[in-house]
Amino acid sequence: MTITPPALSVFETLESEVRSYCRGWPAVFDHARGSRLHDEDGHAYLDFFAGAGSLNYGHNNPVLKRALLDYLERDGLVHGLDMATTAKRAFLESFQNIVLRPRDLPYKVMFPGPTGTNAVEAALKLARKVKGRESVVSFTNAFHGMSLGSLAVTGNAFKRAGAGIPLVHGTPMPFDHYFDGRVPDFLWFERLLEDRGSGLNHPAAVIVETVQGEGGINVARAEWLRALQELCERRDMLLIVDDIQMGCGRTGGFFSFEEAGITPDIVTLSKSISGYGLPMSLCLFKPELDVWEPGEHNGTFRGHNPAFVTAAAALDTYWADGQMEKQTLTRGEQVEEALLAIAAESGDPQARFRGRGLVWGLEFGDPARASAVCSRAFGLGLLLETSGPRGEVVKLLPPLTISPEELDEGLRILARSVRETA
C-alpha cells in the first residue's frame, strides 16, 4: 500500500505534533462498518483496536445507527446539559432494568461529562469529599486519564511528565502479579496501612482497573480483587473500579468486576457505554456516597442525548439476556488458542500472552518487535496497537461483535506479522 504524502499534508502542517495514532497508521480513514475501516484510497482494515475499546459493538452498528438516525431526524434534543430529557430517561430506565437490577447493584448514576477522565475526576473528587482525605492509592502501570486529577493516579512516566507540575496526592502500589507471585498480595500495602509510622498518608480511596489495558493487558485475579475489596473495607478506604476500558462487556460480563463477585464503592464507565463511539461517561456510586451538592460538579456536555439514545439501544439489544457474555467468552477462547501457537512460534523465548474475554496481550521481550508486528499488520490490513510501559505488548481489542471468521482472519494476519518480524 502506498500513501501519497500530500494526502496527509493538512494534518502535518496544521495539526499539533501531539498526534500519535495517525503516525502508526498512515492512512486517511473515511468510513467503517462492523469490524472494518476503509480509507479514502479504498483500502480496508480489519479492526483489532475498536477505538481503544470504544467500539465494542463495531463501527456504525446498524441497530444503534437506526435509533440514532431516528432521533436526529425527529429533532430529538441533542445538547441537554443536565436537564431531564426523554432520551436520558430511556437510558436511565434501561440501565436500571438491564444492568443494575439484575446484578443487584445499588448505584446512583452521575453524568460527569462525556469522557473517561471526567468520570475519574468526579470519582476522585467524591471519594475525597466523603472521606475528608486527599491521598489516593493507584497501581503500577495504571492508566486513568490526562487531566491533572486523573494523571496523578496514572503510572506512565512520559505522560506524567507532561503535567508540568509535580503530581502529588497519589501513591502507587504493586498490581497483581507485579512480583510474579514471589511476594504475598498486598504485603506492602497492608503493612503501610497498619504501621502508624509508615509515612503513608491514609488514602481516601483505591482506584484500580481489573485488567490494565494501557499498562500492558495485566489481568488481576478474582481473588486479588476480592482481597483488595476486603482490605478497603477493613482500612476505611473507598474502592473505585475504573471500568472505562474493561467494562461494557469487554471481559465477558457487563462489568469486568462481576466475575470476582465484588461491589466497588464507585465505578467509572465510558468508551463503549454509548455503544456507537459517541462521547459519554458515567460515574456510579453507592447511594450513601451521594453527598454532592447540586451543581458542585458540572460540565457542558454532560447531557449528550444522541449518546443516551445509542447507549439505551445497545443495552436493549445486547444485554437483555446473557448471549453477549457467552459469545465474548467463546471468542476469547478462539483468541487464546491462536495466541498459544503464535507465541510458541514467535522465536522469542520471552514471548507471553494473557487476557480475559476479548482483551488480550502478546508480550515480546523487545518492544521493537511489538512495534514491528503492529507495523507489519497494518501493511497487511489489520489495525493493532502496542501497550505496556515500554510498548512491549501487542494489544488485541477487537469489537465484541466480530464474527469468528473475521477474528480468525485477523489472528492469521497477526501470526504472519509475528513470523515475518522474527
Add this chain to the structure above:
Amino acid sequence: MTITPPALSVFETLESEVRSYCRGWPAVFDHARGSRLHDEDGHAYLDFFAGAGSLNYGHNNPVLKRALLDYLERDGLVHGLDMATTAKRAFLESFQNIVLRPRDLPYKVMFPGPTGTNAVEAALKLARKVKGRESVVSFTNAFHGMSLGSLAVTGNAFKRAGAGIPLVHGTPMPFDHYFDGRVPDFLWFERLLEDRGSGLNHPAAVIVETVQGEGGINVARAEWLRALQELCERRDMLLIVDDIQMGCGRTGGFFSFEEAGITPDIVTLSKSISGYGLPMSLCLFKPELDVWEPGEHNGTFRGHNPAFVTAAAALDTYWADGQMEKQTLTRGEQVEEALLAIAAESGDPQARFRGRGLVWGLEFGDPARASAVCSRAFGLGLLLETSGPRGEVVKLLPPLTISPEELDEGLRILARSVRETA
C-alpha cells in the same frame, strides 16, 4: 403549567444529587428546533441559554443536520482517536481557510479531547512545559472547568471546595472593572511581577476570558486586554484566552478577542465549535509552542468525527463572509435597548446590565430577585439562567440564529418576569 411528579421519578431516584439545571427547569425535554425546545407534555420554551453557549446556531440547525445525517447514513467513521480522517481533514481545511487565514492567525490545532476542560488542561500543561514553571495567573470570577487543573484556575469557592484537595499553583488577579476604575489596571499584578520580593511565583501563563460568563457577564475592555497582552510579553508569560463560551461568534467576531486586536499565545475553543451541540474542543497555539511529544497528551474521544462534520458545515455556512458577525451585533443592539428599559423599570436601584454581541447580563442587587426572574420566565416559557458569584445576574445567551421576532418575544417575557417579581 403542571409537571406530573411521577414523570421525574427515575431522575430523582437514580440520578445523583449533583444534577442542577433540571431543578430550575422542571420539565422533561424531548425535541428542539432553532430557538425552541419542547417538553414531552407539549410545552414549548424559547431558549435564551443555548446550552450554555453550545448552540450558537440553534437546536438541530437544518444545514448542519443534513451534513450530519449524510455522514452517519453513509457510515462515515464515527470514532477516530487521533487518526487522520476525511472528516477531520475537511474540518481542518475549513478552519484554516475560513477562520485562521483571513484573520492572519498562525495557530497549530490540537484536539485535546471533546470538552472544554480537556482543552484548558491541555493549554495549562503546554504552557507549563514551555516555560518550565508551575504557576498560572487567573482572574477573579473566572470559570475554566471542573477537572483539577482547570478547577485550580476557577474562582468559584463552592466549585473549588468540591476538589477535595487544596487547589494550588494558581493566583487570582483582579479582572477588569473589579474596582470600578478606582485602581489603575494591573497595578497590583505588575507590581508583584517587578518586585523580586513580592512572593509571587513567576507565572508560566495568564488565562483569561474576554467576557466572563459564569462569573456574571463581566466584559473586559479592549484596552484592558491589549494591556494584558503587553504585560504578558514584557514579563515572559504566555497569554491563554479561554474562548470556550465567548468564541464561535458569541460576541460578534469568530473569536471574542478579535475586537481587541490581540493574538493570544494559546486559545481554547469548545461549546459551539461543533455547531450542533456535539462534544468537541480545540486548543490552538502559536507554532513555536508546539513542543508536544507525540502522544504526550491523549484521550479517547479526541476524534469525534460527526462533530468535525457539523463543525465544518457550520464554518462553511456561517463564517465564509461577515454576515454572521454583523447580524450578531445588530441583535445585540436589540437586546441592549430592551435591557435599558427593563433595568430602568425593574424597581431595583442596583439593577445594571452589560454585555457584548449576544451575551448579556442583567444584574440585580438581590440574588433572590434574579432567581425569581428566571423561575417566572420558565413559567412563561423562556429558559434563562443566573450567573455571577452570588447568582445575582440573569444571563441572556440566545442562539445567534435567533430571529428578531423571537428575540423580541423573549425580551418581552423577561420584562414581564422582572415586573412581576418586583
Add this chain to the structure above:
Amino acid sequence: MTITPPALSVFETLESEVRSYCRGWPAVFDHARGSRLHDEDGHAYLDFFAGAGSLNYGHNNPVLKRALLDYLERDGLVHGLDMATTAKRAFLESFQNIVLRPRDLPYKVMFPGPTGTNAVEAALKLARKVKGRESVVSFTNAFHGMSLGSLAVTGNAFKRAGAGIPLVHGTPMPFDHYFDGRVPDFLWFERLLEDRGSGLNHPAAVIVETVQGEGGINVARAEWLRALQELCERRDMLLIVDDIQMGCGRTGGFFSFEEAGITPDIVTLSKSISGYGLPMSLCLFKPELDVWEPGEHNGTFRGHNPAFVTAAAALDTYWADGQMEKQTLTRGEQVEEALLAIAAESGDPQARFRGRGLVWGLEFGDPARASAVCSRAFGLGLLLETSGPRGEVVKLLPPLTISPEELDEGLRILARSVRETA
C-alpha cells in the same frame, strides 16, 4: 586594613559557598563587648547590625554573662528537651510577671525549637490545625525563615527558588504603603475575601511583621495593623505577628505591636529573646488555641537552658520598668535626626529613610550605592548591612544598649561613607 588571604583559607576551602556575611565583612572576628567586635588582627568594629537583631543588649552583656557563667559553673542543666527545669521556671515566671501580665496578654508559651523558623513553623501548623484550612496570607517582602513552611510565606524570589519544590498554600498581599497610599488599605484583600468567586482559598491565618526588616525596613502604620486585626476577626482568620526581629524592644515596647494596641492570636519571638545571642525562640498564643496534643510538635533543642538563664536575666534587668523603652525611643530620635541630614546630603534624589525605635533604613535609588556605603563603612570600622528586595536599603540595627556617643560615632561613619560614595 589588610586581611591576609591565608587567614581565610579554611573558610574558603572547607565551608560551603552558601556563606554570605563573611564575604561583605572579610575579617576573622574573635571577641566582642557591648557595641564593638574585634577581629584577630586587633581591629575594632562598631556594630550597627547586632546579629541581625539578636544582640539587642550588646555583645557579652556583663549582667547576662555573670548569670550565664554562674549557671554553667554550678553545672546547671544545659540540655533539657522539654523537661521542667529550674532555669525554665525562672524564665517562665519572669516572662509572665514582667512581659505578659503588665501588658494584659493572655498567652500560653510554647518552646518550638531554638530558631525563628522553628517558631514560624509551629505557628503555621497550629493555625492550620485550629482552622482546618491550608492557606495562609503573607505580605509582599515578608521574611519568615528558610525551612519549607516558613519559606512559603517569605517573599524573596531568590530565597524561594532555593526550595527546589513549588512553594504553595501561601498568597501575598500588599504590605502597608505598597502603593504609597494610592490604593485604600486592604481593598484587594478584603474584596477577595468577600467575593465568593474570587478564587482565593479562605486563609487559616495572616502572618505579618510590623516592621519588615529583611524586606527593606518597611514600617506598618498602627492604624494599618489595627485594620488588619479587625479584618482577621471579621473574616475568621488568625493573626500571627512574627516579632522575631522587631520584638524584644527593638521598636521601643517589648512587643512591636504594642504601639498599635492590637493583640495578635499568635506571636513568634526569637533572636534577642535569650539576650545573649544564644539560640532560643518562643511561640505565644491565646489559650483557646492551645489544641496541641502532647508531643505533636517536638525538637531536640527546645530546652536550651543557658538561654533561659540569660533570657530571664535580660527581662529582670531591662524590662522591670519602662526605662529601656524610653531610652530606645530617645536613641531613635538621634538616628532619625542624623538620617535627615545624611539623606539630604547624599546627592541621591531618591534617597529616603524610615524606621521606628532603633531600626532604621536608608534607601538609595541604586542598590549599588547601598552596597558601596556598607563596604566603605566596613573599611571605616562600622558593620552595616543592606536589605530590601534589591538590596537598596542600608539597615541600621545597633544594640539597644548603645551609648549616645557610640551611636553618634557610627552615624558619623555612615555619613562619611555616604559622602564618599556619592
Add this chain to the structure above:
Amino acid sequence: MTITPPALSVFETLESEVRSYCRGWPAVFDHARGSRLHDEDGHAYLDFFAGAGSLNYGHNNPVLKRALLDYLERDGLVHGLDMATTAKRAFLESFQNIVLRPRDLPYKVMFPGPTGTNAVEAALKLARKVKGRESVVSFTNAFHGMSLGSLAVTGNAFKRAGAGIPLVHGTPMPFDHYFDGRVPDFLWFERLLEDRGSGLNHPAAVIVETVQGEGGINVARAEWLRALQELCERRDMLLIVDDIQMGCGRTGGFFSFEEAGITPDIVTLSKSISGYGLPMSLCLFKPELDVWEPGEHNGTFRGHNPAFVTAAAALDTYWADGQMEKQTLTRGEQVEEALLAIAAESGDPQARFRGRGLVWGLEFGDPARASAVCSRAFGLGLLLETSGPRGEVVKLLPPLTISPEELDEGLRILARSVRETA
C-alpha cells in the same frame, strides 16, 4: 519520691499542652554532671537518654566546660551569623583534621542553622536543586524533623497530622528488616525505578538513618546500606544519611555509616556535634554538590560560636585517636549481654532487643509494658524513654562516657523495672 504539685504549676498554667517529656518525668531538674541529673528536691537520676543523643560526652563534661567558660570569660564572640571567627576556624580545622581527613571524606561543610531539622531542610533543598526534581524517598518509621520539609519525609502519622497541610513530594520505602527477610532488599524500590509505568516520580534523593532511633531502634545491616548506595548511584539519586542521632560516635565510629564503608552524597549532623548540648548542626556534602549561591539558605543562629568551641574541644579530646570508638563498642557488649538476660526473663515471649554501639532497644509485645517499664525506672532513678511507632520499644541511649559501673547500675534498674512490670 513525691513531687509537690505547686512546684510544677507555672509549667502547667503557662506552658503549652504540647510539652511531653516533662509528663513522663515529673521532676524539676536543676543540675547535672556526667551521667547523672539532679532535681531541685535533691533526687539524682541516672541518664539513659542523654538528651535524645545530644549528650554523648555526658552532662557538663569538664573538659568541654573549661573550654566554654574560658571562651565566655574572655568575651569570645557568641553570635556570629555566618561571619568568619576564630572559634569557627578552630572547629573547621579540627573537623577537617580529626574527622574528615582520616576517613578520606571529601565533604564541604555547611552551617545550616543550629538544629537537626535545619540541616535536613538544607540537605533536601540542595538535593532538589542539584537534581531538578522534587521527589524524595524516605523509609518506613523514619524521623527527620518537624518543619514542613523534614516532616514530609518523617513516617509517624501523629506527627504528620500536625502539619495542617497534605505532606507531599515524599514516598516511603521499606526499611531494612521491614518484612523480616521474607522479601528481597529493595525489590519494590528498584522495580518502581526501573518500570517507566510505575507511577513513582523519579526521586532526587533518598534519605536514610542507619539506625532509626525514634522509629524503634531499627538497625540497618551494612550490606543493606551498601546496596542502597549502589542503587542510588545506578538510578541517579543522591544518598543522604541523616546522622543527627546516630553520628558523633553513638554507634562506635564517628559516623554511623563508616562500618558499612559507604560515602553518602550528603550527611546531616546535629545533637552531639557541639558535645555540650548546645544547639549546632552541620550539613556535609560532596564538593561537586556545592551549588549554593551565597545566602541562598540562611538563618540567624548559624554561627553559634560557643557551640563551635565545645565542638572543637570534643573532637580534640575524644576523636584524635580510636579510643572512644573502642570503648563504645565495649560498653555496647555490656548492654547486649544484659539485655539478653532481661529479655529472657521478661515474661514477654515477644520481647526482643537490638542495637549497635551504645544505642539499644528493648521491644515488648505490648506498648503499655514499655511505658510501664520507663515509668517504674523513673521511680527508681533512671531516665528511659520509649520509641517505635506504637511506643513499644524501650530505648537505651546512655552517654558514651558512662562508666562500666554506672552502666551496670542502670541496667540493673532496667532489669528490676522489667521484672516489676511483668
